[in-house]
Amino acid sequence: MRLSNYFLPTTKENPAEAEIVSHRLMLRAGMVRQLSAGIYSWLPLGFKVLQKIEAIVREEQEKAGALAILMPTIQPADLWRESGRYDDYGAEMLRIKDRKDREMLYGPTNEEAVTDIFRGTVRSYKDLPKNLYHVQWKFRDEVRPRFGVMRGREFLMKDNYSFDLDKEGAIRSYNAMFVAYLRTFARLGLKAIPMAADTGPIGGDLSHEFIVLAETGESEVYYHKDFEALDPMIDVDYTKDLQPTIDQWTANYAATDEKHDANSDIDSADLITGRGIEVGHIFYFGTKYSDAMGATVQGPNDDTIAVEMGSYGIGVSRLVGAIIEASHDDKGIVWPESVAPFKVGIINIRADDDACVEAADTLYKQMEEAGVEALYDDRADRAGVKFSTMELIGLPWFITIGPRGVKNNLVELVNRKTGEKVEVSPEEALKRMIG
RNA sequence: CGGGGAGUGGCGCAGCCUGGUAGCGCACCUGGUUUGGGACCAGGGGGUCGAAGGUUCGAAUCCUUUCUCCCCGACCA
Numbered sequence: 001m002r003l004s005n006y007f008l009p010t011t012k013e014n015p016a017e018a019e020i021v022s023h024r025l026m027l028r029a030g031m032v033r034q035l036s037a038g039i040y041s042w043l044p045l046g047f048k049v050l051q052k053i054e055a056i057v058r059e060e061q062e063k064a065g066a067l068a069i070l071m072p073t074i075q076p077a078d079l080w081r082e083s084g085r086y087d088d089y090g091a092e093m094l095r096i097k098d099r100k101d102r103e104m105l106y107g108p109t110n111e112e113a114v115t116d117i118f119r120g121t122v123r124s125y126k127d128l129p130k131n132l133y134h135v136q137w138k139f140r141d142e143v144r145p146r147f148g149v150m151r152g153r154e155f156l157m158k159d160n161y162s163f164d165l166d167k168e169g170a171i172r173s174y175n176a177m178f179v180a181y182l183r184t185f186a187r188l189g190l191k192a193i194p195m196a197a198d199t200g201p202i203g204g205d206l207s208h209e210f211i212v213l214a215e216t217g218e219s220e221v222y223y224h225k226d227f228e229a230l231d232p233m234i235d236v237d238y239t240k241d242l243q244p245t246i247d248q249w250t251a252n253y254a255a256t257d258e259k260h261d262a263n264s265d266i267d268s269a270d271l272i273t274g275r276g277i278e279v280g281h282i283f284y285f286g287t288k289y290s291d292a293m294g295a296t297v298q299g300p301n302d303d304t305i306a307v308e309m310g311s312y313g314i315g316v317s318r319l320v321g322a323i324i325e326a327s328h329d330d331k332g333i334v335w336p337e338s339v340a341p342f343k344v345g346i347i348n349i350r351a352d353d354d355a356c357v358e359a360a361d362t363l364y365k366q367m368e369e370a371g372v373e374a375l376y377d378d379r380a381d382r383a384g385v386k387f388s389t390m391e392l393i394g395l396p397w398f399i400t401i402g403p404r405g406v407k408n409n410l411v412e413l414v415n416r417k418t419g420e421k422v423e424v425s426p427e428e429a430l431k432r433m434i435g
Numbered sequence: 436c437g438g439g440g441a442g443u444g445g446c447g448c449a450g451c452c453u454g455g456u457a458g459c460g461c462a463c464c465u466g467g468u469u470u471g472g473g474a475c476c477a478g479g480g481g482g483u484c485g486a487a488g489g490u491u492c493g494a495a496u497c498c499u500u501u502c503u504c505c506c507c508g509a510c511c512a
Binding site: 016 | 436445446447460461462469470472473474504507510511512
């Protein structure tokens with residue numbers, strides 16, 4: 001993409017309303033624009049990152065056996081009356097009426113909707129287990145939206161729902177999602193620690209939240225140092241029993257500040273105190289909804305069995321902020337390669353120099369042909385402006401092309417994260433970006 | 436929901452106390468000079484000062500009402 005054709009409204013100054021670093025950087029890098037409290041438009045750069053995160057989340061869901069569907073954002077109130085949550089959910093649920101005065105709502109989550117799909121379609125225990133996921137916009141009318149997309153009112157969430165015949169099956173489904181989440185966050189370049197959690201309004205008796213470690217995180221967390229040694233990028237076979245892996249990941253102490261037990265028997269030498277952001281939450285809640293809503297299957301002995309359910313959520317839009325919180329420096333964002341909006345930036349330092357323009361144009365064209373996502377700063381601005389822009393938007397690599405190097409067929413390849421610079425030929429730079 | 440703060444060109448702010456019809460920096464447009472870390476000079480465009488009502492000869496400024504946004508706390512992907 002040529003920057004002259006792109007839409008990248010960056011700013012030099014910090015917007016007054018943005019307090020935390022990810023919010024500031026997202027606004028400054030032209031990723032999002034606020035429309036109302038907790039409601040954001042996604043501009044090209046931000047949307048690209050959002051889609052990359054979503055793609056990784058989807059890939060890991062599919063690997064774990066979840067099937068993609070898409071449920072509506074608007075749901076009828078009556079459905080929520082069946083589960084009893086229409087009254088329980090409170091003011092956080094956005095309630096609306098249609099033209100016929102029917103009570104509707106903008107979905108804050110989808111247990112009811114998915115249970116309705118299930119009960120209307122699945123009759124036999126032979127069709128179990130099933131695990132359905134979607135990535136959909138949610139609305140929760142938070143009392144106090146803040147931190148940009150980290151706590152928006154409208155937000156993009158991957159949520160899925162498992163249906164099993166019995167508790168053993170449900171726990172297998174739960175474990176699969178547990179591992180899928182570890183892998184997902186690892187692929188996003190994050191260190192996420194699963195912590196035993198309250199089940200809250202969703203209900204149930206087995207639940208973990210996944211907390212991403214970030215110095216600027218919202219809540220204080222306490223965890224055993226052995227978590228640092230565990231590799232979340234588990235080479236998993238979902239047909240096998242995952243319980244040993246789960247046991248390994250839940251053996252050590254980990255708690256958020258509200259659940260932290262200062263008197264726990266963990267050796268203080270092993271306890272690490274850090275800060276974190278909740279990016280995922282998984283629940284097993286048994287037959288709470290299947291009982292209330294009549295989601296049953298016929299069992300092998302002609303009996304009617306309420307299905308065992310679990311639900312699993314990842315805050316996709318929140319992850320954009322969380323990744324920035326976990327990965328930035330004083331110059332701007334430092335994207336992990338897996339979610340970077342472009343892999344490499346190409347800076348032509350002298351847009352008025354024919355040799356530089358030709359070298360930059362050629363390299364850019366070769367990148368495009370090789371399928372390397374490159375953002376080519378072909379603007380007429382001075383070098384400093386271009387460096388600052390690249391550093392702000394945080395592409396993993398950038399290549400500078402200027403008159404000094406062009407004479408000797410050299411370009412400068414810079415690693416955003418380490419700051420390491422090497423002078424190489426354009427061919428070598430291209431090769432490294434492909435590799 | 437309790438407590439605090441703020442609304443003035445796209446962004447950051449001053450002006451308000453002490454009413455006289457809006458200013459600065461950045462950004463933007465035109466021309467020129469520049470060009471390896473956010474250039475310089477000259478010229479220019481853009482704001483009914485959140486909204487409504489009131490006081491006054493006159494309101495960004497004073498009064499009333501209202502809306503919105505932000506921050507801290509209790510709750511949530």
